[in-house]
Amino acid sequence: MRRFEYEDACIKCSICVTACPVYRVDQQFPGPKALGPDWYRRHQAGEQKAMEHVSDCTFCQLCEEACPVDVPIAHLIAEHKQFANQSPRLKLRDYLLTHPQWLAMAPSLVKAPKQLGVPLGVSAKTQWPTPSPTKRNYRHQSTRRHYDGRTVGIYVDCFTRGFDSETLLAATAILQRLGFNTVNLPTASHCCGAAAYASGLIGEAERTAKVTHRALRRMTSQLEAIVTLNATCDDTLRVEWPRYFGLTLSVPVTPFVEFVLANANPSFFAELRSRPSQGVLYTHATCRSKAAKGEGTLFSLVQQASEQGPRILEISCCGAAGSYAFKSEHTEVARALGGRAARAIDEPGMILTDSGTCAIHLEELTGYRSVHPARWMQSQLSSTEVLQ
Amino acid sequence: MRVVVIGAGATGLGVAWDLTLRGIDVTVVEARELGAGTSGRFHGLLHSGGRYLVTDPSAAKECYSENMLLRRIACDAVVATGGYFVKKFGDDSTFESRWLSQAEELGVPTHPVKVAELVDELPMLTRDIQRAHWVPDGVLEGFTMLSMLVQAIESRGSRLFDHTKAIRLRLDGDRVSGVEVEGVGGYRVLECDAVVNTAGPWAGIVARDWGLDIKVQPSYGLMLIFANRRMNKVVNRLKPPGDGDIFVPHREVVILGTTDVAQGLPDAPEPRRAEAIRLMELGAELVPDLGSWRVLRGFTGVRPLYEPSGVTGDSRTVSRDFAVLDHGETDGLNGAFSVLGGKWTTFRLMGEALGERLAKALNVDSPSLSREVAIERRHVRSVPSAPKARGALLCECEQVYEADLDESTATSQMQRRFDTWFAMGPCQGTFCAHRVLGRERAVGFADELSSLRREREHGLNAVGWGASARLIALEQSIAAQSLGEDAR
Numbered sequence: 001m002r003r004f005e006y007e008d009a010c011i012k013c014s015i016c017v018t019a020c021p022v023y024r025v026d027q028q029f030p031g032p033k034a035l036g037p038d039w040y041r042r043h044q045a046g047e048q049k050a051m052e053h054v055s056d057c058t059f060c061q062l063c064e065e066a067c068p069v070d071v072p073i074a075h076l077i078a079e080h081k082q083f084a085n086q087s088p089r090l091k092l093r094d095y096l097l098t099h100p101q102w103l104a105m106a107p108s109l110v111k112a113p114k115q116l117g118v119p120l121g122v123s124a125k126t127q128w129p130t131p132s133p134t135k136r137n138y139r140h141q142s143t144r145r146h147y148d149g150r151t152v153g154i155y156v157d158c159f160t161r162g163f164d165s166e167t168l169l170a171a172t173a174i175l176q177r178l179g180f181n182t183v184n185l186p187t188a189s190h191c192c193g194a195a196a197y198a199s200g201l202i203g204e205a206e207r208t209a210k211v212t213h214r215a216l217r218r219m220t221s222q223l224e225a226i227v228t229l230n231a232t233c234d235d236t237l238r239v240e241w242p243r244y245f246g247l248t249l250s251v252p253v254t255p256f257v258e259f260v261l262a263n264a265n266p267s268f269f270a271e272l273r274s275r276p277s278q279g280v281l282y283t284h285a286t287c288r289s290k291a292a293k294g295e296g297t298l299f300s301l302v303q304q305a306s307e308q309g310p311r312i313l314e315i316s317c318c319g320a321a322g323s324y325a326f327k328s329e330h331t332e333v334a335r336a337l338g339g340r341a342a343r344a345i346d347e348p349g350m351i352l353t354d355s356g357t358c359a360i361h362l363e364e365l366t367g368y369r370s371v372h373p374a375r376w377m378q379s380q381l382s383s384t385e386v387l388q
Numbered sequence: 389m390r391v392v393v394i395g396a397g398a399t400g401l402g403v404a405w406d407l408t409l410r411g412i413d414v415t416v417v418e419a420r421e422l423g424a425g426t427s428g429r430f431h432g433l434l435h436s437g438g439r440y441l442v443t444d445p446s447a448a449k450e451c452y453s454e455n456m457l458l459r460r461i462a463c464d465a466v467v468a469t470g471g472y473f474v475k476k477f478g479d480d481s482t483f484e485s486r487w488l489s490q491a492e493e494l495g496v497p498t499h500p501v502k503v504a505e506l507v508d509e510l511p512m513l514t515r516d517i518q519r520a521h522w523v524p525d526g527v528l529e530g531f532t533m534l535s536m537l538v539q540a541i542e543s544r545g546s547r548l549f550d551h552t553k554a555i556r557l558r559l560d561g562d563r564v565s566g567v568e569v570e571g572v573g574g575y576r577v578l579e580c581d582a583v584v585n586t587a588g589p590w591a592g593i594v595a596r597d598w599g600l601d602i603k604v605q606p607s608y609g610l611m612l613i614f615a616n617r618r619m620n621k622v623v624n625r626l627k628p629p630g631d632g633d634i635f636v637p638h639r640e641v642v643i644l645g646t647t648d649v650a651q652g653l654p655d656a657p658e659p660r661r662a663e664a665i666r667l668m669e670l671g672a673e674l675v676p677d678l679g680s681w682r683v684l685r686g687f688t689g690v691r692p693l694y695e696p697s698g699v700t701g702d703s704r705t706v707s708r709d710f711a712v713l714d715h716g717e718t719d720g721l722n723g724a725f726s727v728l729g730g731k732w733t734t735f736r737l738m739g740e741a742l743g744e745r746l747a748k749a750l751n752v753d754s755p756s757l758s759r760e761v762a763i764e765r766r767h768v769r770s771v772p773s774a775p776k777a778r779g780a781l782l783c784e785c786e787q788v789y790e791a792d793l794d795e796s797t798a799t800s801q802m803q804r805r806f807d808t809w810f811a812m813g814p815c816q817g818t819f820c821a822h823r824v825l826g827r828e829r830a831v832g833f834a835d836e837l838s839s840l841r842r843e844r845e846h847g848l849n850a851v852g853w854g855a856s857a858r859l860i861a862l863e864q865s866i867a868a869q870s871l872g873e874d875a876r
Contacts, residue, residue, distance in 0.1 A: 008616040008682040009855035011862055012784065012815035038784055041814070045617040045640040069855045 007076060009069040010037035016073050019066035021287070021317035022056055025336040029053050032063035036073035039080050050083035056333060057081070058321035059198035060287030061235075075244070081200020090327075093121045097323040098196040098204065100158035101189040107131035107162035123331040127364040129356065132165035151181040152259070153219065153226045153251075157233040158191050159356040164229075167356065167371070170378035171229055171256055177381070178263050185226065186215035193245075194236040195322050206245050209236075213247045226253045229372060231289030231354045232322060239292060255289065256374055257301050257354055272305040275380040280349030281306055282368075284313040284341070286358050287321070298373065302352055305377060313351060314344045320361035338365035352376055389752060390580040392417060392567045394554045394594055397427035399710075399727050400586035401537035402739030402758075404546055409757040410743060414546035415578050417569050419553040421802050423534045425588045427732065428806070429656055429689030431611055431636040431643040433622060434458065434466060434526035435733040438473055438498070439629055440708060441490040442483065447708040451733045452496045455524060457759060458736065464765035465533035469637060471525025471622030472506060473498075474674065477518045479627050484519070487626060498523050510619050512675050525622040527638055528732060531806040532765070540763045549573065550800070557583065557598055557724070564723035582746055585726040588692040589654030595726060600719055602726060605693045606654050609646035610663050612671070612851065615682040615814050618642050623674060632670025640786075640813070641684060644671045651690070659686035659850035682855045684814060685847030694729035710734065712741050714749055723750070782827070783820035785813025793824065801825070801836055816844040818863040822870060838871055 010033065017023055017031040035054050039047070054077065063073040086094070096102070103109060110128040118124050152175060160168050168184070175182050193209035196202070220226070226249065228234035234255045241247040254262075283302050285295040295312060302310035319337030324330050341351075341362055351362050351370035363370040389412045393400045396418035404414045418424070434455050437448035459466050475484050491498045498521045506520045507513055538548055552571030557564055558579075566579040587594045592604035617637050625633035631647045647663060664686045672678040694711055710730030716722035725746060730738045740756045747754070779790025786809040798804040810824050811817030817840055825837045845863065852860050867873040 005680065006682075006855070008614070008618075008814075010814055011855055011859040012819055013862055034784065037814075041616050041640050041785070042787075046620075069858055 004072050004075065006070045007037070007040060007072060010041075010071050011069055013068065015066045015068060016063035016071075019062045019316070021060060021062065021315075021319075021337055022058060022333060024316075025340075026053075026056060026333050029056050029333075032057070032073045032077065035080055036063070036076040037071050040076040043080070043083075048083060050080055050085065054080050055084050055086070055200070056330065058287070058317060058319075058324045060317045060321060061291040062287050062316060065291035078197055078200050078202060082202065084200065089119070090121045093327070094199050094201070095204075096120075097122075097326060098199045098201055099191060099208070100162075100195050100323070101191040101208075104158040104162035104189045110163075118328070121328045123326050123328045123334075125331045126325045126334065127360055128326075129159070129163035129360050131163055149179055149181050150224045151183060151222055153183050153185040153216075153223045155216075155226050155228045155233060155237065155253075156184050156186070157228070157230045157356075158189065158195075160229050161189055164356045164372070167229055167375050170372070171227070171374040173378050174260065174374055174381075175227065178260065178268065180224070180263075182227075183219065183223070185219050186212060187219075188215065190215050192233045192236040192241075194232045194240075197236070197240070198322055198324070209241055209245050209247055213241065213245075213249075216249060220249060220251050223251045225251055225259065227256050227259045228253060229256050229354070229374065230356060231255060231286040231292070235288045235292045255293065255297070255354065256372075258293065258297050260377075261297060261301050261304070269304040272377060272380050273307050275383065277306060277308050278350060280347045281308070281310040281376075282313040282345060282349055282351045283310045283373075284315070284318060284351055284353040284358065284362065284370075286353060286355040287317045289354055290316075298352065298354060301373060305380070310352070313341055315340045318353075318358050318362050318365075320355070320357040322357055325357070325361055334361070335365065338362060342366045350376070389413065389750065390415070390578075391582045391584060391746070392554070392578050392580045393584045393586055394567075395419075395425070395585070395587040395590070396422050396534075396538075396548055396550060397425050397586065397588050398423075398534065398732055398735035399427075399588060399730060399738055400584075401534060401541065402735035402737075403584055403586055403727060403742045404541045404548075404739070405537055405763070406736070406739035406743040406756055406758040407746070408541045408544045408546040409761055410747065410752060410754040412752065414541060415580070416541070416546070416548045417552045417554050417567070417571075417578070418548065418550040419571075419590075421550055421800060422538060422548070423531060423806070424802075425590070425654075426689055426692055427534060427588075428530060429687060430530065430732055431634070431645045432527050432530050432638050432732070433634070433636050433645075434528040435731065436471065436523040436525045437494065437496045438471070438487075438491070438521075438523040438525065439624060439634070441494065441496060442486050443628055444708050445490060445494060447731065447734075448490070448496065449494045450709070450737055451731065452494065452524075454734045454737050455526065458528060458733075459526070461736075461758075461760075461762045462528075462533060462536065463762075465529045465536055465763075467527040467529065468524070469526050469621050471523050471624060472501065472510075472520050473523060473624045473626040474506070474513065474517045474520045475626040476514065476516050476673070479518070479625070483627055488521075496523065510621060510623065512618060512677060513623065514674055514676050519626075521626070523624075525624070527622070527636060529638070530732075535807065536763050536765050539766045543766075550803075554583075554594070555597075562720055562722050564721070580723075582723040582725065582750060584742060584746070585724070589690040591692060591694075591726055591728055593654065598715070598721065598724060600715060600721070600724075602713070602728065603695055604654075604728060605650060605695050606652070606690045607648055607650045607693055608657055608688045608690045609648055610659050610667055610686055610688050610850075611643050611645045612664060612667055612686050613684040613847075614642045614644070615684045615855075616640065616642070618681060625674060632667045633674070635671070635674065639809075642681075644668075644678075646689075648691075654690060654692075656688045656690050658846050659688050661850050661852070664850045682814075683851035683853075684856070685816060685844070686850035687847050692729060710738050710741070712738075712745050714745055716749060725749075780823075782823040783808070783810035783813065785815055785820070786810060788820070788824075790827070793827075801840070805840075811840065811844060814859075816848055816859065816863070817841060818844075818859065818866055822866075834871065838867075838873065841867055841871070
């Protein structure tokens with residue numbers, strides 16, 4: 001049995017239930033307390049059957065962040081998901097969706113007609129991302145502009161690799177501007193394991209993480225830090241790898257947003273502020289970034305980088321949650337969650353969010369442009385329209 | 389033939405069952421609740437005898453044979469977990485060899501287990517284990533067993549009066565003719581041919597009312613309940629029985645026992661924090677990481693030890709064996725009997741022994757059948773396939789639905805708690821007690837709620853560190869807001 005800390009500490013206060021985004025929109029969902037610590041306690045005493053709806057948890061981990069006694073609620077629910085009795089059809093789908101590194105290698109697969117995915121349980125409604133415009137070879141792509149400068153690795157997550165080369169280019173340009181050489185990691189398409197963990201395929205998550213860890217470890221010796229573009233992958237590398245898989249990296253893992261805040265000088269922000277604004281800027285820190293670091297980092301960055309300052313998009317989870325929204329049984333919950341974002345926007349503007357899947361989901365449901373803050377900053381600096 | 393049994397603990401019900409099976413009409417009177425004394429306050433170990441092999445061989449032998457018997461006749465209350473005796477490096481090797489030869493001699497089966505396999509199965513155990521032996525320990529679930537016994541005697545025409553106190557004996561010359569009782573049914577006289585004192589720690593007090601002097605030595609033990617079932621085998625330390633050397637998995641929890649402190653009074657004292665901490669330290673000798681386990685509550689139980697020769701200083705040395713006294717023989721009070729001492733595991737044997745003695749004294753020629761007749765479980769809480777049909781979920785920790793309370797045949801709130809197990813889980817009644825008691829809005833429910841909450845709080849206060857400290861804060865603020873009780 002996996003070792004946890006505070007697995008038995010639940011005092012039944014139900015604060016996690018009030019923090020759960022799914023519980024808010026889904027009457028059927030029993031909530032994190034019932035699915036996590038309550039079930040896990042019975043499981044330790046022999047319960048082998050999963051509760052209904054356990055798979056409807058998005059693994060956003062906002063419950064864990066809210067818990068006053070540090071119960072690893074979402075991770076207990078992930079253990080619980082392993083006992084869910086799914087049809088072979090959905091098992092196959094989940095297996096595919098929890099290996100985004102494969103899709104990142106062949107992103108054009110998403111161009112196939114959606115109806116082909118329906119028999120497999122893939123949502124016909126949820127918007128799929130667009131593959132990166134040109135096929136770029138990320139292998140060995142590194143910059144050595146600053147010969148005596150410091151080098152950081154950019155962790156190229158599966159979504160960025162397959163569908164969001166713009167964000168990668170923008171982040172590279174900004175880090176260079178801040179005086180860093182960059183190197184893209186890992187060279188081949190590897191997943192951190194977050195997708196598998198979220199679906200309760202914990203063994204698969206661990207195997208995936210170990211492979212990626214080996215691939216990263218080979219390249220970290222010269223690095224100052226590993227900068228991440230996606231909050232979920234960030235939290236997985238930084239927190240879950242050491243805590244649950246015993247995998248450590250010799251360099252710190254830092255979200256791009258936090259890295260820029262720590263390393264940019266005032267003139268960088270002054271220049272950004274001097275550019276014309278493009279409507280209201282809404283920030284949406286993804287759930288995992290909220291759970292790990294709070295909403296303040298993204299907000300502060302945009303606050304320093306824009307004249308008029310951002311507004312926090314007053315929603316908890318947008319419903320994208322990695323591969324969650326792409327599963328047909330979750331379509332409605334994902335749309336209900338995202339719909340709250342549309343209602344939270346009262347003036348036209350743009351949404352800045354630190355996850356690619358959240359961005360496409362929010363863009364579809366709100367109708368407003370949603371991008372990674374790196375892309376927004378870079379377009380401001382180069383005076384190009386981010387809408388292009 | 390009519391017999392009155394005083395005390396509805398394991399001893400009293402064991403006696404009542406054996407007598408009922410002999411065709412005797414039995415009335416059990418209980419001053420408080422079913423299992424309100426020792427039988428509701430223990431770790432529920434079904435002894436293999438391993439614990440007493442060296443120090444108390446006759447108790448060990450009885451434990452083993454009753455263990456095997458109960459597995460057959462009361463299987464609904466038995467969980468045959470199995471158990472281990474572990475010897476740490478530095479523990480006395482001569483004790484181990486004596487233990488093994490005693491096991492051989494008394495016929496208690498043991499077999500050695502590889503330490504590597506043991507720590508693989510129970511990774512929370514210390515790595516400091518030199519040798520380990522398997523024994524057929526198990527768990528005999530307290531309230532399940534007691535309510536099965538009540539159902540069994542009632543289905544055969546005998547009965548239990550709870551909240552009924554025996555106040556006086558009625559005599560016909562030197563022979564018992566009845567018992568005067570007072571309780572929920574008012575004052576009445578239960579006419580009978582014999583009376584049996586099975587009052588456990590209170591047996592001395594009952595005997596005093598009869599004008600007799602019995603040397604009962606109550607000794608209390610503290611036990612700690614951990615919130616989750618972190619291990620599913622009984623684990624004992626292989627050395628002379630001492631404090632904090634046994635872990636028993638019980639339903640969703642694990643119980644660590646116990647201390648042994650001689651005391652004058654029969655009532656269980658409030659658990660104390662300092663003693664709980666000491667028990668944690670002792671338990672950590674077997675489970676080094678014990679400090680990270682959340683303790684749900686501490687509780688004490690009183691052993692009704694009996695020392696015929698009078699009170700000794702050290703209660704650990706008093707035999708766990710039991711005694712049947714026929715006061716007609718010893719004190720000239722014909723028809724009066726006492727069953728003293730003994731163990732949870734041997735309750736049936738105690739009933740049988742009393743039955744033999746009583747049958748002989750009163751010329752009853754029916755033999756004991758309690759060895760053969762299975763005790764059935766009538767009311768089984770079914771795991772609901774469609775929870776919605778069972779009404780609202782009132783106790784989230786132990787999954788008690790409205791229907792479970794409606795189906796319970798318990799007559800008092802406390803009995804219903806033991807029947808359904810609400811307020812026994814991690815919230816300790818902080819939430820569910822309000823839902824359950826508030827649902828009926830019976831007269832005086834606020835007082836009942838308040839006293840239940842306070843009772844739970846005593847157990848929490850003894851272990852008020854870590855998550856429990858936070859639960860206490862939460863529990864007190866809810867009490868302050870809902871019951872108007874100031875934080876204590």
